[in-house]
Amino acid sequence: MTRPYLTPLQTSRTEAAPGLRIGGDWTLPHYSHLEPQVQAQRERMQDEEPVDLRELAALDTAGAALLLELLGEWRLRQVAGQAELGEQRRALLLAVADAMHGNREAPAPAPPSVLREVLGHIGEAVETTWRHGQELLGFIGLTLASMLAIALRPARWRLTSLAAHLEQCGLNAVPIVALLTFLVGAVVAFLGATILADFGASIYTVNLVAYSFLREFGVLLTAILMAGRTASAFTAQIGSMKANEEIDAIRTLGLNPVELLVLPRVFAMLIALPILTFIAMLSGMFGGALVCALSLDIPPPLYLSILQDGELLRHLLVGLLKAPVFAFLIALIGCLEGFKVSGSAQSVGAHTTSAVVQSIFVVILLDALAALFLMEMGW
Template identity: 40%
Template sequence: MKGPADFERVDSGGSVTLRFTGNLSLAYIGDLPQRLNAVQGPVGQLDLHAIERIDTVGAWLVHRFAREHQAGIVGLEPDEVHLLEQVTAAECPVEPARRVSGPIPRVLGEIGDAVVTAGQTLYGLLGFLGATLIAFWNVATHPSRFRFNATIHRFEIVGVTALGIIGLMSFLIGIVIAQQGAVQLRQFGAEIYTINLVGRITLRELGVLMTAIMVAGRSGSAFAAQLGTMKLTEEIDAMRTIGVSPMEALVLPRTIAVVLMMPLLAFYSSLIGIIGGGLLCWIALDIPPITFVQKIREVVPMTDLWICLIKAPVFGVIIALAGCFQGMQVEGDAEQVGHRTTTAVVQAIFLVIVLDAVFAVFFSGIGWK
């Protein structure tokens, strides 16, 4: 039968030992803490050979008394020694390294952290791209695993429902380009070259770029939020449990939809932008629509259309990968969904602009000017 915790004082050769007996657990400690506080004089050793059991409360009591009296502890089993070590470590945690104060070191530290985070994210994106390609190969070699209905549904969400907002944005951008170009060219009596400006910059650059930014804001954020929510509710884990690959069922349909719809949306955006510019030329510069169309055909080379159609699917891959990758990284709580969604949009837009600059240099280098 377990007895209450107790101790006796043993004096031997000028050294004082406290010999504990009974059960050193919360239910049996009783008034032991008060009696230990009443112990006078130095104590050299705490003997725990005769105790029946010790829990965290008892270990803390023994540790505190030993610390105050600089006493040694003997008689514990290996498990009990480990418990005492854990109690000691909890009382004296390792202090984290202090960060260097001051504005300049702090800014440099934040820049360093941002560079490390960017490198880790880029590495993760490359790995995610590899996983997507593997999923695409698996579906290509086993066509029955292709989720046709899910892909068609994404076509509607990414493409059809975006026609209105992309068309309005492109129309207004075309008007702005034509208006600003006409104001500047009027100083040199060269308003007719407003058509060149509208046609080339809209078809070659702004049509596909603004479409990519809009798709990243609409579809990229939706992908991150959807997959992040599914990750939190453990739907993705459940899919893996029943043998369904999330890459094939969730990521691949979204990626295919964005890649195939981006060229169509970019061409549509460029066309609407040219129409907006032509309308302003007709109203402000008295350039008839027939003259505008004839001039567009003369000054806009076919290479501008090819550049638009080449860049569009590449931008689509970036947008889909950024959205799905960030969504799959969600863990912890619902706040992560919002954080990852924002990161997906910013990441996609940044990478699209960087790639657009690379494409501009590349196409100029091969003579597509």
């Protein structure tokens, strides 16, 4: 049979030779002419009907895709085994069949269960928290080992770096810590006086302000401020060095990054946070004294005499003993998140945010546990 010029798709349905004979140029220029014929022929085709591709002339990927649509993947792979096709056309048909097999639409998934999604998110959060706890414990051990390694070697102490970080996280933080605790002390005194006045006990506002700042507010507010101010700075500094491959250069020079970058920051926080906590206590009580003098007619001499009658030393020691623990954890979390930075500005920002959130969470959690323990012990 001679192939017509304008009918690349040829079929022959006779009783002597039933089947489908395909010939002509199955290429992209003939696509618009072939597609309606393929659709019409596909509706009339039978599953076991033989297909003859011996008269097939030119073939490209567009024509192979139409053959796949006409015959289906299984029959196309079967027909591609005909010896008359040649290796190149057989490889083209099989490649198109493989490619189209991966692009077929998957069945729509079942609607997710709300309970399953909630439990999945809870599981992910627990797993993430557990992993962060393990990393923090490991980093604590590494830092303590480095501290012991240089404890008896004064030549390896980084005093210049310690002084610089002490100025950054200690001296420069005094104004914001003093101002914030002064305002909070004034607010606590005003609210306490408003409530206690209904019971005729306005004089106890002095004890309320003193005890709250000596035991809780002084160290807690200072630690939260340092978590947001200093832990983020530590993460950003070390993270930028990690992104710029400066930490790799430090290791190449034979230096220990923990000893060089972490220990000066940890020691600076251990020195600065207790001092800032004491300043916060004084500022908070001064704010309370100002409110008492202006609103409750309690002059400063009477305010001080009431303070002397209480057990201020015990409350002061409780607050100050929390400060080194908070300082150690805040510095370590900030440095650890800095070492986790991958190498992009987005990673630096993400880990900086994570350092602040983790530091504040750890500080509040430990403070709550310490408050419960001390209350049970009667301290």
